[in-house]
Amino acid sequence: MSISKQLAAHASGTHFDDLPAQAVAAVKRSLLDALGVTLAAGTLGQASRAFVETARSSGQGPSRVIGFGFGAAPSLAALANGAMSHALDYEDTHDAALVHPHGIALPAALAVAQAVGGITGAQFIAALAVGADISCRLGLAMADDDTRRGWTMRPLLGTYGAAAAVGKLLGLDEARMVQAFALAFNQATCSSGFLSSPNSHMREIRDAFGAQAAVIAAQLAARGVNAYDQPIEGAHGLYAMYAGGRYDAAQLTSGLGRVFEGANVSFKAWPSCRGTHSFIEAALSLREEAPVAPASIARIDAVVSPTFRILCEPLAQKRSPQTANDAKFSVPFSTAIALVHGRLSLADYLPPALGDPEVLAMAQRVHCEVCNDWNFDDSLRGILKLTLHDGRVWVREISRPLGDVRHPMSEAALLSKFMDCVRYAATPIAPERARRIAAGIATLERAPDLSALDV
Structure with missing residues (x-):
């Protein structure tokens, strides 16, 4: 047959x-x-x-x-x-x-x-x-x-x-x-x-x-x-x-x-591309558990998989998205929302929220690196590193973000x-x-x- x-x-x-x-x-x-x-x-x-x-x-x-x-x-x-x-x-x-x-x-x-x-x-x-x-x-x-x-x-x-x-x-x-x-x-x-x-x-x-x-x-x-x-x-x-x-x-x-x-x-x-979710989860957990105050963050480094490099490029556009779709497909912007507000919902991608000065300022601190050693099974993997003004560094790696069948909601x-x-x-x-x-x-x-x- x-x-x-x-x-x-x-x-x-x-x-x-x-x-x-x-x-x-x-x-x-x-x-x-x-x-x-x-x-x-x-x-x-x-x-x-x-x-x-x-x-x-x-x-x-x-x-x-x-x-x-x-x-x-x-x-x-x-x-x-x-x-x-x-x-x-x-x-x-x-x-x-x-x-x-x-x-x-x-x-x-x-x-x-x-x-x-x-x-x-x-x-x-x-x-x-x-x-x-x-x-x-x-x-x-x-x-x-x-x-x-x-x-x-x-x-x-x-x-x-x-x-x-x-x-x-x-x-x-x-x-x-x-x-x-x-x-x-x-x-x-x-x-x-x-x-x-x-x-x-x-x-x-x-x-x-x-x-x-x-x-x-x-x-x-x-x-x-x-x-x-x-x-x-x-x-x-x-x-x-x-x-x-x-x-x-x-x-x-x-x-x-x-x-x-x-x-x-x-x-x-969260209402964004799945490729952003490891960074959102990492940001939320660091903000809560470290705890890391938004004003104390000097630099943010995100390590992404080759599959989702498009969520970081071009970097200037991803740091300052002009549309809701662009924002949802942005690691810098979505990570910044999580770090600034400690939560992320539908309201955070509405047009008025795209101009949030605190979020935009935080997104400017995000730098992305693609790990070409990761394969397709690592697509959703993400590493977030926060460097604080006082020199302290916090790192969080997420392999399977919340909502995954192995990490269910x-x-x-x-x-x-x-x-x-x-x-x-x-x-x-x-x-x-x-x-x-x-x-x-x-x-x-x-x-x-x-x-x-x-x-």
Whole structure:
């Protein structure tokens, strides 16, 4: 059986009762996290509002645009919600696979589930579990550097997983699921050109197109539309077209149906690029434990991995970012926030905060060094050295920042993050209702419907 067929059979044939308890718990954590992050983006996203208004202009439909109180056609609701899901770069991440497995899957799956109706909580959990698993496996199998070829693969890999989740909710069998993969593949891509375009919104809204593509692909596959049979491993499939034909097939099928990679995601404790988190954690711990007063710091040295040198270059720009996205992808600025304020939240990346004179002054003291001896497994590693005016030196090394699967956030911390995100929802949500939503997600597998997700 081809790899495409094996993954399609996995998606169509896996049911809630097949899921390990760990996988169920992981889906619920990711669902709470993704919903909160999407709600916050309703007011904090820079370009996502244009997608919301595009969905609104299409007329009413059965699928809710998260946080805005109206419904739209499934594909347009998925488009709008997908534009918000990654807008703050605050959602979960599979660090080894380099994908955000729920950023596309949740907007697409929720839109279709609400349109279909009658979907139970258990069915929805199963759909998200297989969708995330497939996205992560596709990323783990990548044996080539996508950025070297000019692509950003995360949205494309996520589109396959989202198509699996949507196809499952639509009841596609193995053969139709393969076609859903192929039809999604033909609609989705993402150039890395936005990385060198300071005014681009693509980093924020890139998951919108994958979510819409997944919905349309699964709907067309359900109606008998065919593309081709090997959209993953074929001569014109994913790896041939985007990775020079190089991939690790074992990563795609090993433990399939037993190991669900969505259970191995990391969560973001802070609303910035994961590559900044070791330095944020080091700064917070030194500030608290040393303790180090901000005014006493003369120089700050950060040792970063080759993977995340982009978070330090060009240094002048990273010390004084002009946009929220630039700030979130800056080791100097994010470290300075932590050292000056002793905490870091969504508010610290809002436009007024970018001009904070104390933070900007602290960021000027940050110097970065790339350790070329570190390999990919060391990507998130960071060393922070503070040299004080009196000559004392404090050093903190973080190998796995808070939120990593081996250094997890507590359930209380995830709930606190959700509650903070809800504060920024476009349609105000009272704290009591937010807690009810969280409680509904915690018991979603017992729910006869998805009313807990009606926000």
